[in-house]
């Protein structure tokens with residue numbers, strides 16, 4: 001059994017053949033955390049989790065790159081979805097400075113960052129209310145740690161009691177990983193680690209006990225499926241690469257990943 005802790009099988013990319021994609025995962029013993037990025041696809045994640053109760057669990061959240069109009073109302077709706085028993089985490093939510101266009105006016109840039117922060121804090125509050133973990137999306141401006149620095153100060157300002165924090169697709173270095181690890185964070189890695197060597201050092205540094213694996217499907221398929229449509233069953237390739245980087249057996253990786261995933265999401 002192997003867990004894909006972050007994928008989007010509810011996305012329209014799978015409208016032709018969603019059940020086949022899920023069945024291929026099931027046949028390979030792959031279980032999935034189906035992650036929402038807005039209200040609509042969070043609801044769809046719950047529906048998939050209801051349809052496949054043995055293999056899929058849902059998270060509900062509003063991604064920092066979503067349009068942030070009417071967000072008070074959206075947060076209230078999210079609060080209701082968050083209580084659903086198949087919902088195992090809140091997110092993806094967080095900070096994304098990478099996609100704020102550089103040519104935007106400076107004032108606008110600051111305004112977007114502030115809004116992202118407000119939206120993130122509102123979702124942290126929901127996670128605390130429903131006592132579920134956070135699935136965080138955090139992406140700094142290229143070549144910097146800016147969003148991670150802001151994430152750190154937010155996480156430090158909040159009292160997390162028995163609450164797991166997952167930093168999805170961590171792109172920072174060892175120094176930042178250590179700071180987040182000290183707060184008890186978990187880190188997910190996906191298909192990119194099969195073809196880019198930028199993550200080896202941080203994967204070697206992190207204890208296997210704090211690592212989760214993902215595909216982020218439909219995005220970025222791992223080697224040897226690059227350029228093809230990604231799907232959760234390919235998390236097996238990510239596990240193989242993790243074993244290689246950490247110089248341990250594949251079985252050891254999937255065993256520990258199963259323990260971690262069950263513990264974090266209480267499944």
Ligand SMILES: [Zn+2]
Nearest residue numbers: 006035092216
């Ligand atoms: Zn995602």
